[in-house]
Amino acid sequence: MKIAVVGLNHKTADVELREKLAFSGPKLEEGLQKLKEIPGIRETVIVSTCNRVEIYLQVQDVEKAYADMKDFFVMFFDVKRDSLDTSLYLHRDMAAVKHIFRVASSLDSMVVGEPQILGQLKDAFDFALEKKATGVLLNRLLKKAISVAKRVRTETRIAENAVSISFAAVELAKKIFTDLAGKAFMLLGAGEMAELAAKHMMNNGVQDIIVANRTYERGCELSREFNGRAIRFEEFPAELVHTDIVICSTGASTFVLHRDHMQRVMKERKQKPVFIIDISVPRNVDPAINDMENVYLYDVDDLQGVVDSNISERQKEAAKAEAIVEEEIETFRRWMLTLNSVPTVIALRERAEAVRREELERFFNRFPSLGEKERKAIEGMAGAIINKLIHAPTVALKNDAEDKDVLIALIKRLYDLNGEEHEKE
């Protein structure tokens, strides 16, 4: 009963290979089916996301399983064997446990702390469960991994703080305006970044969208996409009076918004706060505007600064998360140890029970005249003797000890238990 994981991720394989090996759509079920048929593989969970393809296994022989997996990938996805040599990794036993705990807790992700992976892992597990591809060991492992991830989420701040520029902008907007629903939003210029930021703003409740672009037609196009309205570029200074959030990326080589104009705007809007995000390079908004009251101007570098400090914050939290993972690996290791010894404990008890029955039968045949009361008493005594005799080895087996495997082998030999072992299901 061994745990192993074979797979690749964004660190070991480029996107081209990851794409090829993705278990998308019907391939997932097909893959699970094919893996079941490989002898020696008892439990399987396939995790396939855009950043990783991993197969969690419960096997008898890890080396053989690794070779089988390689063959499987080559066959199933029709890829070259040597492309796998460098990118495929294998973790076994506790290293595999550690790996899945780290994956679930988003410590192994491209963006540490991103929340999607846990859901993807859950889905992968549910699917394998549904297809009856898992058993005692992987069920326990996956459930544990999910609970570890939840613990990491609640006990550390690993998933807090935006780590992309557009999310950082939304986060800031929420700390200026609370609710973005009633806010007027202007898209000045139509860069790709600006569009992305606008989408995030919309997802967070912004409804009233105005697009001002140099080419009016392009502005109209964009405004239809966002369900907003387009204005001519020359009209934007006047429109600013009614705008709370501005995202600017015009591609102009000079400032399109100057301080003195903004001062007039602020006076007209009675100093109601304005949040301006200038993601154009070179900058399109006069940085001196940030010195004005109730105007908050962030350029790309400012937002990047926020993102950077959030990332370093996450890394600090990641250290805490690693400690939690280590702790949980320990509890899982203990559980695995008891799992190892369970069949031996059962075999030992059955052996003792068999001896008791055999001897009692022989004894009662020799003394058939014994009364019911005496028989009961003798049976009880025999039971007490075997219980006392197997008590110590049973406790030793159940206890957590480093030389557990040795102990199990020893007890099997001493009591001649080989061949009688029952696997616990």
Added chain:
Amino acid sequence: METILFELALTCYFAATIVCILELFKGSKTTSRIMFSLVIAGFVLHTANIASRYVLSGHMPTANLHEATSFFSWCIVLLFFFLEYRYRIGLLGSFIMPVVFILMLTSSILPRRIENLSPLLQSSWLFIHTAFAFIGDAAFAMAFGVGIMYLIQEHYVKSKHLGDLFKKLPSLQILDEMNYRLITIGFPFLSLAIITGALWAQSSLGTFWRWDPKEVWSLITWFIYALVLHVRLTQGWRGKRAAILSIIGFCAVLFTFFGVNLLLKGYHSFK
């Protein structure tokens, strides 16, 4: 008995303040729950203390500076509960409980003897006048706390260094609106306190206004808050400027409250 109640209330507020300050650095649901339980416990004891003093003296327990300060803190805590219940502003406790604690500590070192009310003051006006004054002052104290929160959050957003409290503090809009709303609550109450005071003076002293130092300073405070509201509505002095003005206003409140009683003389001063 009422002394013990007071000490216990003070202890609870002290503990709550410690937890509040810890919350600034390492907040969790547990810490805010502990803080809240402590404030509630303190408030219950405090209420019992005020009630027993009322029963013992037979009049509104605002007859000496100890009582008045204690009652002032009581009003702030009451308002704090209301705001927490209605708006759930993050970290509000961390900025208001220290104020409550300092007021209570001040109250604790002042002489606590239960005074016989001078015949001049024995009237139901005492209740009305002081109740209005303290509700108004409590709202101003709250506006002060919220104003400080605004300045901290504003500093983060403006300087682009989003410090540790950035996440926990509410948005600038909430803080600014709250500041404004509190002043719009405090201001009418202060006005009513001044009006009822004048009516009371008329009925007991025969004149509406005597330029007693407390009256003068109340008027100054009134003008400061009138200015806060005026420039907000006409000039758009919101946000940072409003926050700073509300802090200045609260300093005037504190001076009217302590400074006048301790430094200047007049019929408002306690014996």
